[in-house]
Amino acid sequence: MRDWLYDPRLSSWYAFRWRRVLNLFRQRYGLQVRVIIDEAGNFGAADHDFTDQVMYYARETLADPRVIALTFFLWQDPTRSPGNLPNSWVDRCINLDNHISRLAAMPDVPIAPLQPGTPGRAIRVLMPDGSVRVMEMEEYLRGVVATEMSFSWPLEALKAQAVAARSYALAAVANPRHAPTADICTTTHCQAYNESRINPNCDLAVRQTRGQVIMYQNELAVAYYSANCGGHTAANEAVFKGPPLPYLRPVECINPGPKNGHGVGMCQWGAHDMARRGDTYEKILKHYYTGVRISAEMSEPLPTPETEGGEIRGLVTDADGKPLADVRLRLTRDDWAGEAVSGPDGSYRFVHLPAGRYTIEVVGTKLRQEGLTLAEGQRLVIDWKVVAPPTATWQMDVKRQFGLPILAGSLPRAGIEVTLQTPLGLSFKRVSGDRPKYGPGGFEFWTPNPGLYRLSFLDQKFELTLDGQFTLVTFTATSGGTRGSIQGELLDHSGRPVAGRAITLTGDGVSRTATSGNDGRFSFADLEAGDYSVAVADAAVTQTVRCDGRSATTVTLTLPPPSDARPSPSAPPERWAMQVVRKPGTAAIGGRLPEAGIPVAITPPSGQTIHLLSGSQPRLGVGGFEAPATQPGIYTIQFLNQTFRLSTDGQYTFVNFVREDERATRGERQARLVSHRLPTAQAHSLLQHLEADPATRGSFELDEL
Known part of the structure; x- marks a missing residue:
């Protein structure tokens, strides 16, 4: 932990003082805490349901026996900075007194033991990356309702959506829409699913309608729905060209449009308006689906869809027998492959399996069983004991091109949380898969500030220097270090580390790019034996390196001196002068050096250093650069062996650096x-x-x- 994080001037930016938090646990609870999960809950204090969100998260978290304690920090910004206001809970909370009193009145939360529960109905979901994930139906619906409807809509509308989505999903289980491998997909081809959108309000709608579906004469209805019918729903045969279904007849709608979608079945915006005027979810569903009943009203048991085939299920535990959650398992048969993820109790399931020979493995480990013979309708139980959590080594490939200041990325699969820390110390989160145009696990960040960015996901951390252009990073998981690597450092002509430069690696069928870190270091992992060319992308520096495919090979790259540098060792150190011009405008520091490619470090009063390269802003000159300067105070500017201090107070400041000898020769x-x-x-x-x-x-x- 860096000392500058505890500078009192940063109290408005860093609410969580971890040393104080650790002392709080020790003194108040008598606990020696070693691990704290930061930002596990992401709440908006201005939301009308802010208190409900916090209470829901607290109940769900504290019910897990692995959680020791949960602390929320309700903080205030003493500086009243407009940039901080959205993050200041005290200033944004609509009714602070009510919020505190409701939290204080919360009853004790009973701890739920982590025991395998009775498996419910399962559904095979085709994920954006092409894999198939097997989920419990109610867990799947959490990601559907929150994606198909806004969490802020009335609860009765959300409950109508939950029942319709459950009916549609069970119909897909009975008649798979992506046969034979999957029942349903995550797009509007079936119904939208995004687990990153899960919300307490939508969860409540799923729980309060658990197991309820739409029935027509004791048969499961296929509950089509769309965003807006335009004032009048359509008959199914008029849109889908199939036989007419008696429960999908045209009806008038309270919402006049404009139309959005096919218009068959429930109109989501119509459900919203009916719920706002006080209609129940049952009344909403019976309006849009003619002559139906809700399964909860019936005395007969709910028909179970036909589930042909067998099942493979089991538990995943650690070496001590404790359940392991979020472990990926892969099942393959001939040219088919499916995946399941273990739940909080360590359980997993593969269902609807035809007879045949299968191979099952725990992804990321050497645990594997081949030649499993499954008979028609057979149920197999296979438990796994994972000695260590699955690990993997990841490689980042970087491609830069002209365009907007966007950092786009791609991971092999969707559903992975990605965190980006900016040069200003701010953190933003995305979930892989929300930008499929970059791949199955695509994501995107807006990166307008030049400097050093830090990307993290799973247990991986990467650093990347950006200077305002479009950058695409592609991550690939390797075999965990079983092959060779090439690592090294980049130095300037005087032996100092050079940060933020692109290093390329090329070989037989291999082309990768890495970025030198603050210490000048770079690495390329998971390499086969062979000869590789390592080069600095924007300099005439190339070196051929042989890798044995088993161990690490170290290389040092040295940049040549600038063309006008004086190589004589007896020459005195260069002296530079800084010329300053201030003018109204955006709070930023613009600068110019005589040449491009010189690493520049700008440290604001907060201490979070911004790393960039001269020449990244050519509109300011051949060696132009620019950095935000939103914090009033003293900024430190460093390049080569020079250090300058600059005072700013929110205006635009331009600095021009010239060598003293150049000034003298120019008179x-x-x-x-x-x-x-x-x-x-x-x-x-x-x-x-x-x-x-x-x-x-x-x-x-x-x-x-």
Whole structure:
């Protein structure tokens, strides 16, 4: 933990003081805490249901026996900074007194033992990356309702959505829409699913309608729905060209449109308006689905869809027999492959399996069983004991191109939380898969500030220097270090580490890019034996390196001196001067150096250093650069062996750096007398007159055109 995090001036930016938090646990609870999960809950204090969100998260978290304690920090921004206001709970909370009193009145939360529960109905979901995930139906619906409807809509509308989505999903189980491998997908081809959208309000709707579906004459209804019918729903045969279904007849709708979607079945915006006027979810569903009943109203048991085939299920535990959650298991048969993820109790399931020979493995480990013979309708139980959590080594490939300041990325699969820390110390989160245009696990961040960015996901951390262009990073999981690697450091001509430069690696069928870190280091992992070329992308520096495919090979790359550098070791150190111009505008520091490619470090009063390269902003000159300067105070600017301090107070400040020897050779020209074309004799006469004046002697010269 860096000391500058505890600077009192940063109290408005860093609410969580971890040393104080650890002391709080020790003194108040008598607990020696070693692990704290930061930002596990992401709440908006201005939300109308802010207190409900906090209470829901507290109940769900404390019910887990693995959680020792849960602490929320309700903090206030003493500086009243507009940039901090969205994060200041005290200032944003709509009714602070009510919020505190409701939290204080919360009853004790009973701890739920982590025991395998009775498995419910399962559904095979085709994920964006092409894998198939087996889920419990009610868990699947949490991600559907929250994606298909806004969590802020009335509860009765959300409950109508939950029942319709459950009916549609069970119909897909009975008649798979992606046969034979999956029942349903995550797009609007079936119904939308995104687990990152899960919300307490939608969860409540799923729980309060658990198991309820739409029935027509004791048969499960296929509950189609769309966003907006435009004032009148459509008959199914008019849109889908199939036989008419008696419960999908055209009806009037309270919402006039505009139309959005196919218009068959329930209109989601119509359900919203009906719920707002006080209608129950049962009334909403019976309005849009003609002659139906809700399964909860019926005395007969709910028909179970036909589930052909067998099942493979079991538990995943650690070496001590404790359940392991979120462990991926892969099942393959001929040209088919499916995946399941263990739940909080360590259980997993593969269902609807035809007879055949299967291979099952725990992804990321060497645990594997081959040649499993499954008979028609057979149920197999296979438990796994994972000695260590699955680990993997990841490689980042970087491609830069002209475009907007966007950091786009791709991971092999969707559903992975990605965190980006900016040069200003702010953190943003995305979930892989929310930008499928970059791949199954695509994601995107807005990165307008030049400097060093830090990306993290799972147990991986990467650093990347950005300077305002479009950058695409692709991550691939390797075999965990079973092959060789090439690692090294990049130095300048005087032996100092160089940060933020792109290093390329090329070989037989291999092309990768890495970025040198603050210490100049870079690495390429998971390499087969062979010869590779390691080069600095924007400099004439290349080195051939042999890798044995088993161990690490170290290389040092040294940049040549600048073309105008004086290589003599006896030469005195360079001296630079800083020229400052201030003017109204965006709170930023713009600068210019005589050449591009010089690493520049700008440290604001907060202490979070911004790393960038001269030349990243060519509009300011060949060596132009720019960094935000939103914090008033003293900024430190460093490059080569030079250090300058600059005071700013929220305006735009431009700094121009020149070598002292350059200023001397130029005679520090600050003005130039330019005459119109003169006869030669007259020009010489004027020059003699200027040379005769001590104030201008040696400052002028004669240019012959």
